Amino acid sequence: MQKSVNRVVLEVTAKEPAPGRPLLDLVLAVPRPIMLKKIFTQAASLGVGHIFLVNANRVEKSFFSASLLQDNNYRKYLLHGLEQSVDTMLPSVSIHKRFRPFLEDELPELMHDYSACLVAHPDAPLLHKIAADTLKGAVLLAVGPEGGWIDFEVEKFREQDFTEIGLGKRILRVDTAVVSLCAQLSFLKKLGGGQGRA
Amino acid sequence: MQKSVNRVVLEVTAKEPAPGRPLLDLVLAVPRPIMLKKIFTQAASLGVGHIFLVNANRVEKSFFSASLLQDNNYRKYLLHGLEQSVDTMLPSVSIHKRFRPFLEDELPELMHDYSACLVAHPDAPLLHKIAADTLKGAVLLAVGPEGGWIDFEVEKFREQDFTEIGLGKRILRVDTAVVSLCAQLSFLKKLGGGQGRA
Numbered sequence: 384m385q386k387s388v389n390r391v392v393l394e395v396t397a398k399e400p401a402p403g404r405p406l407l408d409l410v411l412a413v414p415r416p417i418m419l420k421k422i423f424t425q426a427a428s429l430g431v432g433h434i435f436l437v438n439a440n441r442v443e444k445s446f447f448s449a450s451l452l453q454d455n456n457y458r459k460y461l462l463h464g465l466e467q468s469v470d471t472m473l474p475s476v477s478i479h480k481r482f483r484p485f486l487e488d489e490l491p492e493l494m495h496d497y498s499a500c501l502v503a504h505p506d507a508p509l510l511h512k513i514a515a516d517t518l519k520g521a522v523l524l525a526v527g528p529e530g531g532w533i534d535f536e537v538e539k540f541r542e543q544d545f546t547e548i549g550l551g552k553r554i555l556r557v558d559t560a561v562v563s564l565c566a567q568l569s570f571l572k573k574l575g576g577g578q579g580r581a
Numbered sequence: 582m583q584k585s586v587n588r589v590v591l592e593v594t595a596k597e598p599a600p601g602r603p604l605l606d607l608v609l610a611v612p613r614p615i616m617l618k619k620i621f622t623q624a625a626s627l628g629v630g631h632i633f634l635v636n637a638n639r640v641e642k643s644f645f646s647a648s649l650l651q652d653n654n655y656r657k658y659l660l661h662g663l664e665q666s667v668d669t670m671l672p673s674v675s676i677h678k679r680f681r682p683f684l685e686d687e688l689p690e691l692m693h694d695y696s697a698c699l700v701a702h703p704d705a706p707l708l709h710k711i712a713a714d715t716l717k718g719a720v721l722l723a724v725g726p727e728g729g730w731i732d733f734e735v736e737k738f739r740e741q742d743f744t745e746i747g748l749g750k751r752i753l754r755v756d757t758a759v760v761s762l763c764a765q766l767s768f769l770k771k772l773g774g775g776q777g778r779a
Contacts, residue, residue: 553666553668559623567768570708574709
């Protein structure tokens with residue numbers, strides 16, 4: 384540590400590695416701001432790497448102009464999540480106001496980075512039907528708005544080779560669904576890893 | 582439907598069965614009221630059957646006298662969760678102000694109802710080390726307060742043959758931990774069921 388009249392220089396020594404990351408990114412139809420705050424905090428605490436905020440038919444246009452999404456105001460909610468889980472890697476966030484250009488033009492480029500691309504949709508097969516070994520790399524998970532994706536949107540995800548996954552008969556709030564799916568994916572990845580090593 | 586000047590009698594015909602229940606009960610060290618509201622709603626939406634609210638060393642005494650826990654004031658938060666998941670079975674709640682009598686005198690009687698009794702504890706083996714076939718019946722899951730159970734409490738759970746399970750290196754908020762563990766248990770029970778039928 385150096386100290387002088389005008390400045391203090393701290394040297395940081397990281398004694399322990401950051402907690403393991405589930406290698407999970409989210410595509411999230413923009414929810415209402417109060418819900419989005421909860422998801423930012425919980426997604427950061429669960430180690431999500433990137434959050435793509437996208438439009439969808441059932442997203443209210445006003446959600447994009449929420450003050451939460453201006454000037455990085457959402458940053459503090461991500462930091463709360465990191466503090467909670469003693470992590471240091473801030474999830475990055477990008478905003479995509481047009482659904483179709485995102486899916487048709489941007490996603491195909493991004494998808495090379497993922498070993499599995501999943502879209503949450505009611506009544507789709509549950510996650511345990513997914514082969515654990517397809518989840519060995521990074522996973523991209525798309526979660527719809529309250530009320531779900533409309534058929535057109537699910538069709539667009541299908542065209543991009545996303546696999547539909549469900550959470551059973553219970554209709555969950557978006558934040559509960561995000562945490563549940565992250566927990567199950569993390570679990571399934573560990574099962575896959577266990578099988579791989581065995 | 583019968584109608585008269587003074588009353589209307591509605592007859593309800595349930596056309597569809599209620600959503601499947603994960604057969605999961607919770608032992609929960611009483612968290613602060615704002616957190617408990619979140620957990621009540623999310624636990625109800627996930628189909629938890631009973632919530633035992635218990636004391637623990639890191640529970641503030643004032644939490645037991647919170648207005649939320651008087652006169653069934655918590656009921657509306659449970660109802661929110663049921664409405665969300667289109668369920669009709671209200672979780673029941675019981676309050677146990679003394680940890681040791683609950684664990685030593687009440688729990689042993691209750692435990693016959695469960696095929697597995699688990700206590701969440703950092704650094705314990707992850708849930709995927711649990712044999713899925715022990716989860717075929719009802720599961721009782723104990724989740725500690727912020728800061729976790731103290732050693733004495735974990736020891737008491739051990740004496741009652743609870744199995745310790747962890748959620749990995751990340752330290753999660755109590756509500757995130759409850760949803761994550763419920764999701765993973767529900768997942769693991771489905772895996773077990775699948776193996777059982779195969």
